[in-house]
Amino acid sequence: MLDQYKEAIEKTNIISKTDMAGIITFVSDEFCNISGFSRHELIGKNHNIVRHPDVDSSNFKLLWETIKSKKIYKNTVKNRAKNGSTFYVNTTVIPILDENENIVEYIAIRYDVTKEVFYKEELQRKEKELEELNKILENKVEEKTKQLQELNLTLELRVQNEIAKNEVKQQVMFWQSRLASLGQMLANIAHQWRQPLTELSLTLFNIKKASLKDDVEGVSEYYNQSRVIIQNMSNTIEDFTNFFRPNKDKHYFDLMTSIQESLHILNTLIKSEMIHVTIKSIENIKILGIPNELSQVIINIIKNSKDAFVQNSILIREININIQREENFAIIEIQDNAGGIQEKEIYKIFEPYFTTKHATQGTGLGLFMSKMICEQGFNGSLDVTSKKCTTTFSIKIPLEESHGD
Numbered sequence: 001m002l003d004q005y006k007e008a009i010e011k012t013n014i015i016s017k018t019d020m021a022g023i024i025t026f027v028s029d030e031f032c033n034i035s036g037f038s039r040h041e042l043i044g045k046n047h048n049i050v051r052h053p054d055v056d057s058s059n060f061k062l063l064w065e066t067i068k069s070k071k072i073y074k075n076t077v078k079n080r081a082k083n084g085s086t087f088y089v090n091t092t093v094i095p096i097l098d099e100n101e102n103i104v105e106y107i108a109i110r111y112d113v114t115k116e117v118f119y120k121e122e123l124q125r126k127e128k129e130l131e132e133l134n135k136i137l138e139n140k141v142e143e144k145t146k147q148l149q150e151l152n153l154t155l156e157l158r159v160q161n162e163i164a165k166n167e168v169k170q171q172v173m174f175w176q177s178r179l180a181s182l183g184q185m186l187a188n189i190a191h192q193w194r195q196p197l198t199e200l201s202l203t204l205f206n207i208k209k210a211s212l213k214d215d216v217e218g219v220s221e222y223y224n225q226s227r228v229i230i231q232n233m234s235n236t237i238e239d240f241t242n243f244f245r246p247n248k249d250k251h252y253f254d255l256m257t258s259i260q261e262s263l264h265i266l267n268t269l270i271k272s273e274m275i276h277v278t279i280k281s282i283e284n285i286k287i288l289g290i291p292n293e294l295s296q297v298i299i300n301i302i303k304n305s306k307d308a309f310v311q312n313s314i315l316i317r318e319i320n321i322n323i324q325r326e327e328n329f330a331i332i333e334i335q336d337n338a339g340g341i342q343e344k345e346i347y348k349i350f351e352p353y354f355t356t357k358h359a360t361q362g363t364g365l366g367l368f369m370s371k372m373i374c375e376q377g378f379n380g381s382l383d384v385t386s387k388k389c390t391t392t393f394s395i396k397i398p399l400e401e402s403h404g405d
């Protein structure tokens, strides 16, 4: 029975025996299979016939020290087959003792772990590859982040540059529009002075006539008349210089008064063009800003209406100004019946330089500037609607709670 057990074990396992000097005395079939040597190539040879050159000699030193001291040696060993291929075996070497406890031989039982070791090595290799890949990726991310940061920086600079350029452009347009309205104002003054100048020369002629006739009363009457005319002319100049005084301090002012002042400046124009202006206002509203700037907006809008009246040859010319309060806003609506604005043009009228007028008549900056003043000077808005033959501009200005009334 013992022989049968022995045979069963020897048939199925990788077993070898050596004598005390390490010379092979027995090998199982499985040992021959895995090593590639035939039995007679192995028997009588030193066991180091399957030794792999990679394995350090210190391993064998430890093996011999262990088994010579009658202890069992266990280790996973790298071996080389006859054809040079590598195999790994989990090895147990047991010293066999006689009845006097002397070593008689060594028996080594192994099992094949080549696949496991290979898998482990493969896994380690892959892990290393992955680690390297990770490192490369990390470097790339770092590089890209740096590039992005640099890009961000230059982008910021570029945006700042653009903003600065834009500001300069707006400033230029602001002065262009100021100049344009200055031109309009000068034309207004000239227009407004034409009549009193004629009157004045007539009065001077009358003074001359009266003095020739020694008509003292007549002279003083015509003299007084002249003074009134001159005073009137002086007032006109006063209005305009007030308008152009670079008064840049924001303060609360009465909306109705400011609009009436604007209309006063346009008085001659309104009269000579036979425009009928009505103002409706229910309550006194005070708004925060620069009065001259609001005047500029009102004058721009009314001058546009006048231009449209003339261009469209409107006979009955009406402008309705409606001032009201809606919640926390002052709303100024200026409506004319000057023919309206075509749908394909209405969305362009606030663009700078958009004009439908001849180059000597229009700059296309009036409404652009007006909108800018409403938005930036008054924190409000300027909008337009047009239906049938009317156009309505609405200025919306927010009111401060404490100064609402």
Ligand SMILES: Nc1ncnc2c1ncn2[C@@H]1O[C@H](COP(=O)(O)OP(=O)(O)O)[C@@H](O)[C@H]1O
Binding pocket: 300, 304, 305, 308, 336, 338, 339, 340, 341, 349, 350, 354, 355, 356, 357, 361, 362, 363, 364, 365, 366, 367, 368, 391
């Ligand atoms: N009340 C209005 N009725 C009809 N068209 C208008 C009116 N107001 C403005 N527009 C149109 O809007 C254009 C732009 O106006 P604006 O910016 O003041 O420039 P400009 O008066 O120099 O042409 C005008 O050319 C005109 O075509």
Ligand SMILES: [Mg+2]
Binding pocket: 300, 303, 304, 362, 364, 366, 367
């Ligand atoms: Mg205009």
